[in-house]
Amino acid sequence: xxxxxxxxxxxxxxxxxxxxxxxxxxxxxxxxxxxxxxxxxxxxxxxxxxxxxxxxxxxxxxxxxxxxxxxxxxxxxxxxxxxxxxxxxxxxxxxxxxxxxxxxxxxxxxxxxxxxxxxxxxxxxxx
Amino acid sequence: xxxxxxxxxxxxxxxxxxxxxxxxxxxxxxxxxxxxxxxxxxxxxxxxxxxxxxxxxxxxxxxxxxxxxxxxxxxxxxxxxxxxxxxxxxxxxxxxxxxxxxxxxxxxxxxxxxxxxxxxxxxxxxxxxxxxxxxxxxxxxxxxxxxxxxxxxxxxxxxxxxxxxxxxxxxxxxxxxxxxxxxxxxxxxxxxxxxxxxxxxxxxxxxxxxxxxxxxxxxxxxxxxxxxxxxxxxxxxxxxxxxxxxxxxxxxxxxxxxxxxxxxxxxxxxxxxxxxxxxxxxxxxxxxxxxxxxxxxxxxxxxxxxxxxxxxxxxxxxxxxxxxxxxxxxxxxxxxxxxxxxxxxxxxxxxxxxxxxxxxxxxx
Numbered sequence: 001x002x003x004x005x006x007x008x009x010x011x012x013x014x015x016x017x018x019x020x021x022x023x024x025x026x027x028x029x030x031x032x033x034x035x036x037x038x039x040x041x042x043x044x045x046x047x048x049x050x051x052x053x054x055x056x057x058x059x060x061x062x063x064x065x066x067x068x069x070x071x072x073x074x075x076x077x078x079x080x081x082x083x084x085x086x087x088x089x090x091x092x093x094x095x096x097x098x099x100x101x102x103x104x105x106x107x108x109x110x111x112x113x114x115x116x117x118x119x120x121x122x123x124x125x126x127x
Numbered sequence: 128x129x130x131x132x133x134x135x136x137x138x139x140x141x142x143x144x145x146x147x148x149x150x151x152x153x154x155x156x157x158x159x160x161x162x163x164x165x166x167x168x169x170x171x172x173x174x175x176x177x178x179x180x181x182x183x184x185x186x187x188x189x190x191x192x193x194x195x196x197x198x199x200x201x202x203x204x205x206x207x208x209x210x211x212x213x214x215x216x217x218x219x220x221x222x223x224x225x226x227x228x229x230x231x232x233x234x235x236x237x238x239x240x241x242x243x244x245x246x247x248x249x250x251x252x253x254x255x256x257x258x259x260x261x262x263x264x265x266x267x268x269x270x271x272x273x274x275x276x277x278x279x280x281x282x283x284x285x286x287x288x289x290x291x292x293x294x295x296x297x298x299x300x301x302x303x304x305x306x307x308x309x310x311x312x313x314x315x316x317x318x319x320x321x322x323x324x325x326x327x328x329x330x331x332x333x334x335x336x337x338x339x340x341x342x343x344x345x346x347x348x349x350x351x352x353x354x355x356x357x358x359x360x361x362x363x364x365x366x367x368x369x370x371x372x373x374x375x376x377x378x379x380x381x382x383x384x385x386x387x388x389x390x391x392x393x394x395x396x397x398x399x400x401x402x403x404x405x406x407x408x409x410x411x412x413x414x415x416x417x418x419x420x421x422x423x424x425x426x427x428x429x430x431x432x433x434x435x436x437x438x439x440x441x442x443x444x445x446x447x448x449x450x451x452x453x454x455x456x457x458x459x460x461x462x463x464x465x466x467x468x469x470x471x472x473x474x475x476x477x478x479x480x481x482x483x484x485x486x487x488x489x490x491x
Contacts, residue, residue: 037160
């Protein structure tokens with residue numbers, strides 16, 4: 001199970017990468033593995049304001065539906081439109097081409113309260 | 128939780144498990160349900176369905192008893208032939224759907240749903256009291272079943288058996304051996320593909336399974352099995368049918384032979400068949416361009432009236448067709464082919480259309 005060192009993680013198995021005032025959000029390798037073959041992803045419209053821990057969409061596999069939560073708050077500035085045609089990218093490359101949304105965050109330091117790689121690994125070991 | 132004789136085999140194949148009717152069953156293997164569906168549709172998939180129950184009825188009154196507790200006409204079966212049938216309750220609801228095998232003139236075998244097993248056996252034991260010339264044995268704990276399904280399934284099974292199983296007609300069965308294990312090869316299935324269901328002693332399953340895998344079969348779990356049966360429009364107990372649903376509202380009237388003499392549920396169904404308002408089981412496909420996956424219990428709407436006109440009984444994304452599909456129970460007035468409807472999926476309406484069933488079958 002891959003847990004990159006340079007990302008932050010939520011307890012609901014999303015990851016976030018902070019780059020200046022932009023946050024990129026996706027689901028973790030563990031989450032995609034649990035979900036199985038991703039079949040459909042509902043993402044918000046660009047311009048929507050999300051609160052930290054706010055639901056921003058749904059991700060569906062053949063058998064299950066999961067709600068997506070944003071680990072940080074901000075304005076949606078981009079969604080990964082390629083996933084509409086190729087949702088399986090989330091399975092194949094969850095930390096790269098399988099990203100979900102990009103947010104413009106007011107205070108990037110908000111991400112500091114999230115789990116780091118060690119904390120997320122510990123969470124996975126507990127479950 | 129109960130487990131089948133193959134649980135360690137499944138573990139070694141990277142299975143993920145789920146509690147299904149009290150059984151720890153593989154829901155998928157490492158390649159995932161989409162790949163498993165494709166393997167079954169393009170080559171051959173194998174399924175451990177040993178959780179299903181099995182009962183044997185024998186004696187001079189065996190046929191009379193089977194005729195009384197099932198809706199199909201077992202008198203039409205010759206030894207070596209099987210049929211889909213229903214156990215009905217007195218109100219005409221479905222206690223279970225089953226396959227009845229005529230083993231000999233006075234001997235029948237039935238495969239029943241895992242989730243209904245205890246209920247069915249109790250139900251059958253109650254009614255067999257009126258048939259002192261028939262005896263019932265629950266063989267569930269002594270029996271393993273492996274389904275071998277797909278366009279290459281018949282040739283695979285043929286290559287592993289001494290006798291020619293390709294001469295067994297559809298819905299017929301014969302005794303044979305695979306890897307030294309004596310088993311019954313039944314030319315039946317639940318995937319919409321050709322193939323066999325191999326019924327064998329409990330401890331024979333691991334060597335038969337290994338022989339099938341060595342022959343190129345892909346292991347398939349319950350998730351792909353459910354997708355395959357939805358594509359092929361086979362009912363699943365607890366979804367399309369249950370104690371409160373008439374087989375007439377589930378497209379199963381062909382398995383109800385009201386012309387044969389009295390059987391449990393017959394009178395209720397004869398009365399109900401005459402009433403005007405009826406529900407029908409239909410296929411729904413998500414309209415092209417709309418991306419949505421219908422799920423069980425989603426309400427179905429028509430644009431002209433406010434209240435729901437039906438409910439989704441099973442839904443999935445069809446990996447074979449690349450679209451969302453559903454089996455749904457709708458008012459008979461909304462069951463016309465091509466009828467435009469809407470499904471409410473977690474608060475969002477998606478356009479669908481009534482489509483012919485099955486969505487997909489390959490030569491069966």
